[in-house]
Amino acid sequence: MQELEDRIRHDGIVKAGNVLKVDAFLNHQCDVELFDHMGAEWARLFEGVEINKILTIEASGIGMACIAAQHFGGVPVVFAKKAQSINLDGEQYATTIYSFTKQKEYPVIVGKRFLSEGDKVLIIDDFLANGCALEGLIKICEAAGAEVAGIGIAVEKGFQGGGDKLRERGFRVESLARIADMDCETGEITFA
Ligand code: 5GP
Numbered sequence: 457m458q459e460l461e462d463r464i465r466h467d468g469i470v471k472a473g474n475v476l477k478v479d480a481f482l483n484h485q486c487d488v489e490l491f492d493h494m495g496a497e498w499a500r501l502f503e504g505v506e507i508n509k510i511l512t513i514e515a516s517g518i519g520m521a522c523i524a525a526q527h528f529g530g531v532p533v534v535f536a537k538k539a540q541s542i543n544l545d546g547e548q549y550a551t552t553i554y555s556f557t558k559q560k561e562y563p564v565i566v567g568k569r570f571l572s573e574g575d576k577v578l579i580i581d582d583f584l585a586n587g588c589a590l591e592g593l594i595k596i597c598e599a600a601g602a603e604v605a606g607i608g609i610a611v612e613k614g615f616q617g618g619g620d621k622l623r624e625r626g627f628r629v630e631s632l633a634r635i636a637d638m639d640c641e642t643g644e645i646t647f648a
Contacts, residue, residue, distance in 0.1 A: 474585070494524065495526060495528075502630065505576075505578075505628075555589075578606045580609075581593075581607075590618065609632070615636060
């Protein structure tokens with residue numbers, strides 16, 4: 457998606473350790489108009505695919521998933537929580553994920569009431585690197601008997617291989633910007 461690639465080139469910052477900082481428009485300050493265009497693009501890419509729910513993970517995925525949902529007929533958005541809370545009542549699906557940016561494991565939890573057998577789920581997230589976050593969300597869908605109808609990603613860092621592994625397993629992954637390479641010394645970003 458040209459608009460997202462242009463924005464990454466303009467406002468993205470390449471950090472050491474293969475981290476791309478996009479907090480000016482994607483995951484700290486949010487450009488809602490850009491989110492709307494991203495939602496429209498995912499809807500175009502997944503046209504004809506039956507989707508009745510969007511699943512994402514707190515916190516960065518929530519904004520873009522909610523705006524995207526409006527392009528999928530206002531389907532509900534469920535976000536996996538990363539910590540137990542007294543507000544999390546009832547039975548839960550839970551697994552653990554290794555965080556690429558925080559370099560530690562954390563839990564992901566979804567209340568059983570919000571994901572059911574037969575649900576056709578579009579998973580949305582901001583980044584795809586090694587694929588650990590998506591693995592966790594896929595495991596939760598499998599535990600619920602829900603079908604992963606597709607995966608919509610804002611930024612895929614293709615050189616980290618997570619996207620290809622998921623595609624090899626048969627998942628349909630649509631990334632709006634695919635980075636083939638980035639250089640933390642020069643700040644140069646090469647899109648696939
Ligand atoms: P994965 O689990 O695929 O290795 O990494 C995906 C998760 O790590 C995303 O949910 C995102 O929060 C975080 N992440 C991975 N790479 C980056 C990055 O380059 N920049 C930012 N801001 N987050 C990232």
